Amino acid sequence: MESNEHKITNKSNESMNSNEPMDHKDSNELNDHKELKETNLDLLIKIIDKDKYYKRKREDKFEESNFTNFLIDSDEESEIELETKGSLLDKDIFNTFNEDYETYLRSNSDLESEILFDHPLFSSYKLKNVTPLVKYLLSLREVPNPLTNHSEYHINTLISKRINTLLKSKKIDIPELSSSIKYFFTCLNTYVDVFYLNNRIGTLDSIRFIYSLHIANHITKSSSTKSSSTKSSLNKSSMNKCTLNKSTLNKSSRNEESDVDERTEGFTRPKVLVICGLRCIAKDIITNLLKIIPTSKSNKNLERFEMEFSLSDEDLKEQNESYLKTKKAKDYVMTFSGNQDDAFKIGIRYESGLLNLYTPFYSSDIIIASPLGLRPLINVFIS
Structure with missing residues (x-):
């Protein structure tokens, strides 16, 4: 037998x-x-x-394709049907993202030592010292698509128009978002600290696109806030010139109010730091940013970017053949395809509705770099 x-x-x-x-x-x-x-x-x-x-x-x-398909099938994320529970916040957290935490610290209420995080999209575990904003996020069970519900996420008008254009266009691919990635963007949009470990082969492009969208939304809002503050300061300055004969006490009071109103940015211009291990990863992020916020077509730095962050056709072909011979797994190929240099840095500035590449760091809005690329700058700062 x-x-x-x-x-x-x-x-x-x-x-x-x-x-x-x-x-x-x-x-x-x-x-x-x-x-x-x-x-x-x-x-x-x-x-x-x-x-x-x-x-x-x-x-x-x-055959490499057999194992690749097997990996993709086993790695696919099943779409969970969720019941609607809770709704997005009415206020834009961009303007008050520290308010929740500061209110929480100032309150005299007893701290909640433990809360069970039981969410259908993720594993359940216990959290300590939960703020009201985190409680709100844990109560959500279904969130709208950020690519089609811009007003609910308080997405900047310029970005909203651009996303609508991309969705109508067939030339540029926009990834589809699963339930967990929509929830991931909701967490980013509320400015809580996020440590995301749910990367999969089939969702890597979606993850990179969604946090590129968050970065683009943040810097455009920051620019709008700064412009509004500058106009307000100019108006107050002209009004102060007309009232120079008033008492010193009143003048001091006006200056204090002005100082409060003008606190719209930090001591340096950069607002976003993205750390990537390899140039090929940075290239994906920058390409996504350029989809959302275009650059001038006559910008010579665009050609420089393609040359420095891409591989030649011959090198790319040789790399692909090497992966096939050594039978690299699909996730390895997706992570390491392209330029594998790990020492780089690039500054990006948002100005007049366009992105400018290779701008000086202290006049940039975004810095994208590898740890090795940042190290010389840190050493100079320390010395």
């Missing part, structure tokens, strides 16, 4: 003679296994799917 284990391994090869003794077949397979050198990929396939493992050994070859 054949064992159950033997029946399972025998399913993948219908051409084998079922009348052949079990011991003889097993010995042939064992000999074949000894002749072929075991690789890490072999061991991984053996753990995941024994049928594919034995088929690989019998045929003495393995």
